[in-house]
Amino acid sequence: MNDRTVVYSTYYNPIEANIIKARLEDSGFSCFLADENVSTIQPLYNQAIGGVKLIVFERDVEAIDTLLAEDNSLALETSDDTVPGEEAEEGPVPCEKCGSKNVGYGMATDKKYSVWATILAFLTVTTPVKANKCYHCYDCGHEF
Known part of the structure; x- marks a missing residue:
């Protein structure tokens, strides 16, 4: 088994990072956020530190991609807040x-x-x- 960790994604909004982290933990994946405290306490440093980083195990990356892609497609299918005459954004x-x-x-x-x-x-x-x-x-x- 490969126990290496990788930065899966970077967020400049700590709330968004926590939502994704909670979704992954609910699905049984081990993950954590790096630089969350600095980003929350000093938002002006956010860009300098590279944002909040979601760290996951390398072995879980493909399964996480699949899980988040399914969540994204379900959200796009169920959203009915589009204005007639306008196209919905695709991601x-x-x-x-x-x-x-x-x-x-x-x-x-x-x-x-x-x-x-x-x-x-x-x-x-x-x-x-x-x-x-x-x-x-x-x-x-x-x-x-």
Whole structure:
């Protein structure tokens, strides 16, 4: 038996990481999260440490892939919240630059504030209030 552990996936949202971890533990897989505490206590360090890492045994990777793929297909089949005339998304949005599916949606890091929010904050001597959101590729760092 192979008892090596591998980083199965990386999450920049600790809640999402805990949901996947709980799903795997409920199915009988041994796993744990690395860097969860740093990510939760200091969210600004999240990108520097590479996010919350889900660690699993190497021997379980194929079974976990199958389990999570089944969960994903069931979720897509049962979702009825699509608006007529719009197509449902088929899984995560791939990165425009590298094609990776390891993409999340959240606060922008590159162009965080719009020009108007920056000007308003400068005139009122405050910090900008409204931040931009975008997709972020965790593999190549591209924002779109």
